Amino acid sequence: MTAPILAAQGLSKCFGSRKVIDGVELNASRGEIVGIVGPGGAGKTVLLKLLAGLITPDEGTVHAFGNDFAGLDADQRAAVWERFGVLFQNYALFDFMTVGENIGFPLEQRRRGDEVGKGAAAAARSAEIASRVAVRLREVDLPGTQHLYPNELSGGMKKRVALARATIADADVLLYDDPTAGLDPVTSSKIFALIERLHPVRTGITVVVSHDIDRMLPVCQRFILLDKGRIRFEGDRAAADRSTDKMVRTFFDSSARLSGSDKTPIGVHRQFSSIELLSLKGGRCSPPSSLEYAPSGAQSKQGGGLRRKLRGVRSISILSDPLSEPTADEPTADEPTADEPTAASRVSR
Amino acid sequence: MAALRLFRDTWRWTFRGSLRRQSGPFARQLYEVGNRSVVFITVTLGVLGMISVFQVLIQVERILPEFSVVGPAFIQTMVREFAPTIAGLMIATRVGSGIAAEIGSMVVTEQVDALRLCNADPIDYLVVPRFWACVIQTVLLSVYGGLVGVCAGAVVAHYAWEIPWGTFFSLNLVGYSDVTSGLWKAAAYGMAIPIAASQAGLETSGGSEGVGTATTRAVVNASFCVVVLDFIISGLSFMLLLGK
Numbered sequence A: 001m002t003a004p005i006l007a008a009q010g011l012s013k014c015f016g017s018r019k020v021i022d023g024v025e026l027n028a029s030r031g032e033i034v035g036i037v038g039p040g041g042a043g044k045t046v047l048l049k050l051l052a053g054l055i056t057p058d059e060g061t062v063h064a065f066g067n068d069f070a071g072l073d074a075d076q077r078a079a080v081w082e083r084f085g086v087l088f089q090n091y092a093l094f095d096f097m098t099v100g101e102n103i104g105f106p107l108e109q110r111r112r113g114d115e116v117g118k119g120a121a122a123a124a125r126s127a128e129i130a131s132r133v134a135v136r137l138r139e140v141d142l143p144g145t146q147h148l149y150p151n152e153l154s155g156g157m158k159k160r161v162a163l164a165r166a167t168i169a170d171a172d173v174l175l176y177d178d179p180t181a182g183l184d185p186v187t188s189s190k191i192f193a194l195i196e197r198l199h200p201v202r203t204g205i206t207v208v209v210s211h212d213i214d215r216m217l218p219v220c221q222r223f224i225l226l227d228k229g230r231i232r233f234e235g236d237r238a239a240a241d242r243s244t245d246k247m248v249r250t251f252f253d254s255s256a257r258l259s260g261s262d263k264t265p266i267g268v269h270r271q272f273s274s275i276e277l278l279s280l281k282g283g284r285c286s287p288p289s290s291l292e293y294a295p296s297g298a299q300s301k302q303g304g305g306l307r308r309k310l311r312g313v314r315s316i317s318i319l320s321d322p323l324s325e326p327t328a329d330e331p332t333a334d335e336p337t338a339d340e341p342t343a344a345s346r347v348s349r
Numbered sequence B: 001m002a003a004l005r006l007f008r009d010t011w012r013w014t015f016r017g018s019l020r021r022q023s024g025p026f027a028r029q030l031y032e033v034g035n036r037s038v039v040f041i042t043v044t045l046g047v048l049g050m051i052s053v054f055q056v057l058i059q060v061e062r063i064l065p066e067f068s069v070v071g072p073a074f075i076q077t078m079v080r081e082f083a084p085t086i087a088g089l090m091i092a093t094r095v096g097s098g099i100a101a102e103i104g105s106m107v108v109t110e111q112v113d114a115l116r117l118c119n120a121d122p123i124d125y126l127v128v129p130r131f132w133a134c135v136i137q138t139v140l141l142s143v144y145g146g147l148v149g150v151c152a153g154a155v156v157a158h159y160a161w162e163i164p165w166g167t168f169f170s171l172n173l174v175g176y177s178d179v180t181s182g183l184w185k186a187a188a189y190g191m192a193i194p195i196a197a198s199q200a201g202l203e204t205s206g207g208s209e210g211v212g213t214a215t216t217r218a219v220v221n222a223s224f225c226v227v228v229l230d231f232i233i234s235g236l237s238f239m240l241l242l243g244k
Ligand SMILES: Nc1ncnc2c1ncn2[C@@H]1O[C@H](COP(=O)(O)OP(=O)(O)O)[C@@H](O)[C@H]1O
Pocket: A015, A016, A020, A038, A039, A040, A041, A042, A043, A044, A045, A046, A047, A262, B205, B206
């Protein structure tokens, strides 16, 4: 095995008296795409920033390309950061710059570092940056938006501009914090396709934090489930499927398809997966009085039967915390299909 | 203290040519600071000038009906004290809150993280242009505010008490030390306000409520700095006068 590009040992971080990251170990080797999942507030964003050296850990170390962040001086750290590209959860687009300037910024910064060009050379370099920006913008489906300011963009557009900025400089370590939060399914798929295509297979790694399990599954080779600052599960998809941990099963089976951001409001109408309906059938919940279920594909027959069973349902409540899902560990032969929108839901009176 | 470190780093970046690189943002900040506070300062110092001349004249009329000294004495206090300090307090609230809110929301939306990751120092990019814009504008606005206050006072004196323009507008009492003291105050406020506000902004944590807290803290700290610096500089210039 090659030396890891990013290695975190015994990472801990407190904010006030709360331990947000607690003893996290993480190694990512050349060519890997690592997916990080976990409930909101589990510390995924903090972990990503620790890995990027933007937050200093209270305990433990982060090595990037073999260098310990804590031991680097400003110039060395600058050199390491030049090989990083990060898409931040809150877009982090500079609101005092246009879209074009935002995306070109990492390149401009680099130029400032090495060549203080004048005249023709500088003009040529500017033209090159502009053309790379234009290419990236086309790739994220936003051609010709260079002159707009971030406050003129929708959330989805901002995410895509941020993705373009994170990847413009061909970084070796790409970190994405919830790249598809709040995006429509078509755009989300495009973004994940782009993440896969821009992955530096030969030179680096990609780490994706997301709730979009369906789209992560085919892209990521390895998953980490973070819960309350600790690693609860680590392994590939097969291992996740074998796991007997309730939470792991919930995440990788159905509940992660709560999809969207940490901020998904409770109470939005969702469809239900066959698992939950099976559990209803098993009578583990008291019969509710109103429930909508739109069966799809293979499950429609079974769902139809259930619908009959559940007539007279009055209200449903939707859980934000997949752990409370009472039925997730119930064995079922019936895997929901990957593209079926489903949700963990508890049925209440 | 963190604010002192920020102050030192701001100067350091300035000497590394930060302003030349950030000339665009600097020009914009100059405009913003001026634009945000000019109406405020006109109104406050205008009203304050009118009221204080009015009050003083009522008192003077009772004690010694001799008005010739009112104008020069008023102008002296204006130059030495009111113009810079009132302008400073207005800028502390108006501009200080603006700076903290802007920088605070950049912290919350991770723009500051993104700057750092691109090896762009947030002090270089965000603080230096605001700092120098604030220094220059505080001095200019103090001078302007002083003029407004004096003119407003003169209008009251002229129309309500029929004091001739020439008698009121007299620089007899205004000495060199009054002018330098006033300018030093303005410059000191101009430095303290953006530093206090930027520091509050950079320390923002935890979502949009965090920005609100930072803004409040910026205004409180910046106003406090103005008052303390007023006291210190007044004391120093008084001691210098005694020493002569
Ligand atoms: N700068 C900070 N100061 C204090 N608390 C923080 C800070 N950043 C994150 N936290 C806390 O750490 C926890 C984990 O946050 P985060 O990493 O954003 O979670 P998520 O997994 O949803 O990305 C949250 O409870 C959050 O309130």
